[in-house]
Amino acid sequence: MRPRNVVLALAAATGLAAASLSISLAAVPPPQSGSLTKYDVTGTYVSGLSSGGFMANQLHVAYSSVFQGAGIFSAGAYDCAQNHLNTALLACMDTFQARKTPAELEQLTRTRASAGSVDPPQNLSGDPVWLFHGSADDTVDRAVNDDLATYYRDFGARVVYDNTTAAGHAWISPIGPNACGTSTSPYVNRCGTTDPVKEMLTHLFGRVNPAASAVSGRLVQFDQNTHAPGGNAAAISMGREGFAYVPRSCETGPCKLMVTLHGCYQYFGLIGNALLDKAYLNEYADTNNMIVLYPQATTMTGNPRGCWDWWGYQSARYPLKTGPQMTAVVNMVRALSGGTPTTPPTTTTTTPPTSQCVTASNYAHTVAGRAYANLGQTYALGSNQPLGLWNTFTTSAIRQTSPNHWVKC
16 A cells, blocks of 8 residues: 555544445345254355455454454554554554564464464464455555465465455456456456356365356345343444345255455445345355355444454454454354354443543554544544644644544643
């Protein structure tokens, strides 16, 4: 990502940038209202793009006893962001700031596993992992993706890494509506005759049958509140509706389960059925006995782009088994496979009370995730109030009024 892209990313991450997005006219079956019911699930996998890719890795690592493999488009290693927005933007998307090395993140994983907050990383050994980073992708730097490959390989996963396709920042599909090198809504690109979805599924499953020419299963629209901690999906930046594509063969026989997580600016409430229709997963689902679960994030204060929580905008527990979004997605998986739902502790916050002001340099505020920089100026996170020049000499006093929302004192 070049400097101008960082400015745009900083603005977008705090709600200052708008996207030109269109609603897809989808050929995917019309959704049928229903609930997630038990199927004969023989194996569970996870895939995702960008924030959904980071989330896919978090799920695979934290719940390695549940997920048998992962397919990830354009993301970095486990907990790269370290609960800081600036680290996420400037170290884990771009590489202007130093980030934790794969070895350091591997040790962090082992430490958390010893405490029981994630599953033992030994479970990752032998798991199939398919990674993709387009050479025209300047949203997430290739070095960050390289770290993810190293992280997985060091834990013994069987990694296939495609980093030579001239693709932009997107999910790559043979029926994608966008040109290969673009990074625009709905972030589903077509790169000639290549079929990365087939390559991903082949690596994860061992072999796949050709995709169906037309889908014939059901698209179930379900209430995500049922699976969210406290019964409130909106409180953890998840939409009311989630979707599951169920082939006819899975109604009566064994099936695999693929959890697919969208990227920022790619949730259903913004782009409609575009990802569900064009990801080219349902076509393979019909011929390979695979249910596809499409959970949905949405916007909230501190998350105007509808990203999955991979830097801590909603909870400091975001990469752990008790992370609210992690819990919700795993509850969906367990509903489909007959497991027992997880009930984590009520979300708490360790941020200062609203009456407590924090005085620091504007540079320190941005490093701590209380503010962001744009064109040499500093702005309070959430409220976007101007704080002055971005440097170590100019100081500001700000206080937090709600999660990721700071105002001047």
